[in-house]
Amino acid sequence: MESAAERFARMLHLASKRTPDNAAFAPPIVNTSIYALPPDPSGAYQYARWGNPTWTALEEALGVLEDAEAVTFPSGMAAIAAVFYATLKPGDRVLLPADGYYTTRICADRYLAPMGIAVETVATARLEACAVEDYRLVMIETPSNPLLDLADIAATCARVRAAGGLSVVDNTTMTPLGQRPLDLGADLVVSADTKALNGHSDVLFGHVAARNAQLMAAVRDWRRIVGAIPGPFESWLVHRGLETLEVRFARMCASAQALAERLAAHPAVHEVRYPGLPGHPQHALARRQMTSGGALIGLTLADKAAAERFIAACPLLRPATSFGGVHSSAERRARWGDQVAEGFLRVSIGCEPTEVLWQALERALSA
Numbered sequence: 001m002e003s004a005a006e007r008f009a010r011m012l013h014l015a016s017k018r019t020p021d022n023a024a025f026a027p028p029i030v031n032t033s034i035y036a037l038p039p040d041p042s043g044a045y046q047y048a049r050w051g052n053p054t055w056t057a058l059e060e061a062l063g064v065l066e067d068a069e070a071v072t073f074p075s076g077m078a079a080i081a082a083v084f085y086a087t088l089k090p091g092d093r094v095l096l097p098a099d100g101y102y103t104t105r106i107c108a109d110r111y112l113a114p115m116g117i118a119v120e121t122v123a124t125a126r127l128e129a130c131a132v133e134d135y136r137l138v139m140i141e142t143p144s145n146p147l148l149d150l151a152d153i154a155a156t157c158a159r160v161r162a163a164g165g166l167s168v169v170d171n172t173t174m175t176p177l178g179q180r181p182l183d184l185g186a187d188l189v190v191s192a193d194t195k196a197l198n199g200h201s202d203v204l205f206g207h208v209a210a211r212n213a214q215l216m217a218a219v220r221d222w223r224r225i226v227g228a229i230p231g232p233f234e235s236w237l238v239h240r241g242l243e244t245l246e247v248r249f250a251r252m253c254a255s256a257q258a259l260a261e262r263l264a265a266h267p268a269v270h271e272v273r274y275p276g277l278p279g280h281p282q283h284a285l286a287r288r289q290m291t292s293g294g295a296l297i298g299l300t301l302a303d304k305a306a307a308e309r310f311i312a313a314c315p316l317l318r319p320a321t322s323f324g325g326v327h328s329s330a331e332r333r334a335r336w337g338d339q340v341a342e343g344f345l346r347v348s349i350g351c352e353p354t355e356v357l358w359q360a361l362e363r364a365l366s367a
């Protein structure tokens with residue numbers, strides 16, 4: 001079987017083999033709204049709401065990484081909404097993570113519930129003890145945000161499937177390199193490629209992937225009909241970002257592991273949450289279903305003032321709400337109303353050289 005590394009290498013060389021003359025390394029940015037059509041139109045390129053060659057190049061690359069069919073969207077939320085609308089109907093019940101991406105829950109409460117779809121939530125750490133049998137769709141987000149609790153993807157998806165439901169994993173945090181939900185039995189994967197997959201904090205993007213052609217046809221139809229389509233330039237940017245995902249993600253995760261260990265030993269730090277630390281309550285599960293502890297660290301300092309002082313004092317930590325980019329960033333999650341300590345920070349480790357980043361963090365902790 002092809003290894004993850006072999007798959008990534010094959011993906012890298014795919015685009016350059018698909019350009020019209022097989023010579024250009026990068027796919028063309030095709031800015032067009034219409035295509036010249038034969039008398040009996042057929043194929044993917046009939047009108048630009050249906051298809052665009054720049055999306056196709058990226059979808060083929062994502063398809064190799066996911067080992068599945070992939071459909072791209074202009075944001076992570078557009079991808080998530082596409083899965084909801086393509087699979088749910090009135091009378092269905094949906095189970096969402098109570099500690100998953102906040103806007104996913106807002107979307108369900110505001111738009112699905114009034115259509116007669118029952119929306120329920122459960123904390124990620126309690127999913128294992130929760131009956132998942134009566135739901136049409138169960139969404140899993142692991143590690144959760146911001147506390148980095150884990151859910152057992154294989155065990156949950158098996159239970160959902162046995163009961164005839166659909167399991168959807170939001171794999172934004174780990175990317176297809178860090179966690180393989182479809183291999184673990186998930187029906188669908190959604191991803192906010194805005195984060196680590198693109199990685200350069202310069203575009204919003206998303207994708208859906210699945211190995212069931214019928215499901216993917218429904219997702220593709222949703223995009224074609226409602227017009228939630230990505231722009232060619234954004235698709236090209238994400239494709240470019242994707243080509244360095246392997247080196248970026250390896251650096252980010254290796255740094256995060258090293259820094260989490262040192263932060264945990266620092267006297268100014270109250271607590272470190274990181275799936276790659278043996279002290280994480282689900283460390284054994286992390287080792288089973290993730291290729292690393294990821295690039296996010298939950299860091300608790302004494303209080304709000306200490307946390308804000310730490311961010312302000314560290315020149316290599318940008319205060320920002322997103323994560324997964326090449327620049328390390330951090331924010332106090334209580335400012336958004338998350339149920340966490342006032343001194344709790346979500347730190348996203350970027351691609352800075354590890355020792356330089358550690359020195360900056362250590363100086364800021366002592367400031």
Ligand SMILES: *Cc1c(COP(=O)(O)O)cnc(C)c1O
Nearest residue numbers: 075076077101172192194204205
């Ligand atoms: C950011 C994020 C989203 C939404 O992505 P957008 O591109 O901002 O729409 C969805 N899920 C997770 C886990 C995210 O982090």
